[in-house]
Amino acid sequence: MPTLQEIASRTGLSTSTVSRVLRGHIDVKEGTRRAVEQVLGELGYPRLVLGPRRGRPPKQTLAATLAIVVRGQANLRRDPFFAPILNAALEAPVRLGAKALGVDWPAHLTEPPSALDGVDGAICIDLQGHRVPLLAKRMPVVTVDNYLPETHSDGVVADYRRAAFDAMNVFLEKGHKRIALFSARRTSFEEFTAQIYDGARRALELANVEPGPDFLAGCTGVPEEGYALARRLLERPAELRPTAFFGSDHAMLGALRAAHDLGLRIPEDVAVLGVDGIELGEYAVPRLSTIKVDKEAMARVAAERLLWRLKHPDSPFCKLVLDCPFIARDSC
Numbered sequence: 001m002p003t004l005q006e007i008a009s010r011t012g013l014s015t016s017t018v019s020r021v022l023r024g025h026i027d028v029k030e031g032t033r034r035a036v037e038q039v040l041g042e043l044g045y046p047r048l049v050l051g052p053r054r055g056r057p058p059k060q061t062l063a064a065t066l067a068i069v070v071r072g073q074a075n076l077r078r079d080p081f082f083a084p085i086l087n088a089a090l091e092a093p094v095r096l097g098a099k100a101l102g103v104d105w106p107a108h109l110t111e112p113p114s115a116l117d118g119v120d121g122a123i124c125i126d127l128q129g130h131r132v133p134l135l136a137k138r139m140p141v142v143t144v145d146n147y148l149p150e151t152h153s154d155g156v157v158a159d160y161r162r163a164a165f166d167a168m169n170v171f172l173e174k175g176h177k178r179i180a181l182f183s184a185r186r187t188s189f190e191e192f193t194a195q196i197y198d199g200a201r202r203a204l205e206l207a208n209v210e211p212g213p214d215f216l217a218g219c220t221g222v223p224e225e226g227y228a229l230a231r232r233l234l235e236r237p238a239e240l241r242p243t244a245f246f247g248s249d250h251a252m253l254g255a256l257r258a259a260h261d262l263g264l265r266i267p268e269d270v271a272v273l274g275v276d277g278i279e280l281g282e283y284a285v286p287r288l289s290t291i292k293v294d295k296e297a298m299a300r301v302a303a304e305r306l307l308w309r310l311k312h313p314d315s316p317f318c319k320l321v322l323d324c325p326f327i328a329r330d331s332c
Contacts, residue, residue, distance in 0.1 A: 004018050004019055007036060007039050007040070010039045010042075011035045011036060011039050013032065013035065013036070017032060018036055021033050021036040034312065034315055037315055037316050037318060038315075038316060040316070040318075063097070063098070063099075064093075064098045064099070064120040064121065064307060064310055065098065065099040065100075065101055065118070065119045065120050066093040066098055066099065066100055066101070066119065066120065066121050066122070066123060066303060066306055066307070067101045067102075067103045067115075067116055067119040067121070067122045067123070068086065068089045068090055068100060068101065068102050068103065068122075068123050068125065069103045069105055069116070069122045069123065069124045069125070069127055069135065070086065070102070070103070070104060070105070070124075070125050070126055070127065071104070071105055071106075071107065071126060071127055071128065071131075072104060072106075073086070073102055073104050076125065076126060079126075080249075080250075080278040080279060080280055081249075081250075081276055081278055081293075081295065082125060082126050082145075082295075084295040084296060084299075085125055085144055085145070085295045085296075085298055085299050086102075086125055086299075087299075088295065088296040088298075088299035088300060089123050089125060089144065089299035089302065089303065090102055091299075092299050092300045092302070092303035092304075093303045093307075096303055096304065096307055098303070098307060101115070101119060103115045103116055103119075103122075105127065105131060111134065112131075112134055112135055112138065116135070116138070116139075119139065120139065120140075120310055121139050121140040121141065121142070121306045121307075121309065121310055122135055122139055122140075122141050122142075122306075123141075123142050123143075123144060123299075123302045123303065123306060124141060124142070124143045124144065124146075124153075125143075125144045125145070126145070127143070127146075129146070129148055129151075132148050132151045132153060133148075133150075133151040133152075136151050136152050136153045140153070140154075140306060140309040140310060140313065141153035141154070141306075142154045142155065142156060142302045142305050142306045142309070143155040143156070143302075144156050144157075144298050144299060144302050145157055145158065145298065147319040149317065149319070152317060153317060154305050154306075154309060154317050154318055154319070154320065155318075155319050155320070156298050156301045156302045156305065156320045156322070157298075157319060157320070157321055157322070158293040158294075158298065158321070158322050158324050159321045159322065159323055159324055160192055160195035160196055160199065160275065160324070161195040161196075161198050161199035161202075162199060162323070162324065163196075163199065163275050163291040163293075163324040164181075164184070164195065164196045164197070164198070164199030164200040164203070164246070164275070164291075165199040165200065165202055165203045166199075166203075166291060166324075166326055167199075167200065167203075167246050167273050167275065167291055167326075168199070168200050168203035168204060168207075168246070169203055169207075170273060170326060170332060171244045171246070171271065171273070171332075172203070172204075172207050172209065174244075174267075174271065174332075176243050176244040176271060177209055177212070177243075178212045178214070178241070178242045178243045178244070179200075179204075179211075179212065179214075179215060179242060179243075179244045179245075179246065180212075180214040180215065180217035180233060180242035180244070180245050180246070181196060181197065181200055181215060181216055181217055181246055181247060182217055182218055182219075182220050182226055182229060182230075182245060182246065182247025182248070182251040182252070182255065183196055183219060183220060183221055183246075183247035183248040183251055183275075184196040184197035184200065184216060184219065184247070185197060185216065185219045186216070193219055196246075196247075196275070197216065200215075200246065201215075212242070214233060214242050217229060217233060217242070217245075220247065220248075220251040220254075221247075221248050221250055221251055222250050222251065222254070223250055223251070223253045223254035223257070224254060225251065225254065226247065226250065226251030226252060226253065226254025226255045226258075227254030227255065227257055227258045228254070228258075229251075229254075229255075230245060230254060230255035230258035230259065231258040231261070231262065233245075234258060234259060234262050234264060234270065235262065238269075241270075242270070243269075243270055243271065244270065244271040244272075244273070244332075245270060245271070245272045245273070246273050246274075246275070247274065247275070248274060248275060248276055249274035249275065249276040249277065249278045249280070249281050249288060249290055250276070250278070251274075252272050252273070252274035252281075252288055252290075252331075253274075253280060253281070253284055253288065255270075255272050256272055256284055256285075256286070256288065256331065259272070260285075266286050266330075266331050267286075267330075267331055267332050271331065271332040272288065272289070272331040272332060273288075273289050273290065273291070273331065273332040274288050274289070274290040274291070275290060275291040275293070275324070276290065276291075276292075276293050277290050277291070277292030277293050277294075277295075277324075277327060278290075281329070282329075284331075286329070286330030286331050287329035287330045287331065288329060288330075288331050289326075289327060289328055289329040289330070289331045289332035290326075290327050290329070291324045291325070291326055291327070292324055292325055292326075292327050293322075293324055294322055294324075297322055298322060301320055301322065305318075305320060
């Protein structure tokens, strides 16, 4: 990413002001924020990094109707990760003086549903990538937990790459070197599993630690798959099995059960660390340590960005990235 000094030099702003924009302060003038965004775009880095939100929510004067578009609201409400995002996305526009409309886009419809007629913009949650450009041709769009730059839309995502980087450092500080990733893979696509792999690999490189044979253990995302993979790895002799697991919270819940069933101690025999921060992790035994994704903040930032986009349609599109803090519990 360009340095603060480079951005400040190009914009004529102070480094402290540039830092306030990049850290997500909402009491920054729109002209200032737009100048920083323009420079980021010119430098080939159309991305804003948001830390904790500060100040009062910005006042919005548009009486806009924002659609919250999903591919199955009933299923999403049962998902421990996406349900909080959906609930917050339905509430955020109202708190900002706009209207919110939940819209399902069923699989059998190839074109946007008629319920979207007359809305001013859309927040897309867990929507298939090929559908986003169809929607972006009709209205401003912000995607949540996904960024598709070729679709001419903004995206709000968690910094999964940094989350994996931080997770590896937690393990390394505790002396672990035989680390297994459960939710990662090599791919050119900018997706969750690729970011997990990139962040974890980079952390080991900087620590001069060679990844072990189980570094890319598998690409699992549900408890039953996490259980099966963890059990297979943990049934090996102690000197050959990994001593630390990292993956999505769902997969790590399965890993916790596998270790328990094999009579292994957590974290003494194997440390387990998740990423997502789903509520179920707080009730696992032992409680699951995690890299928390602030799902409510993702929805809130998406609504703020969409209302902002309605007022600034020609501003460069951005990926807005939220920090993910480490939550230390009992499993690591």
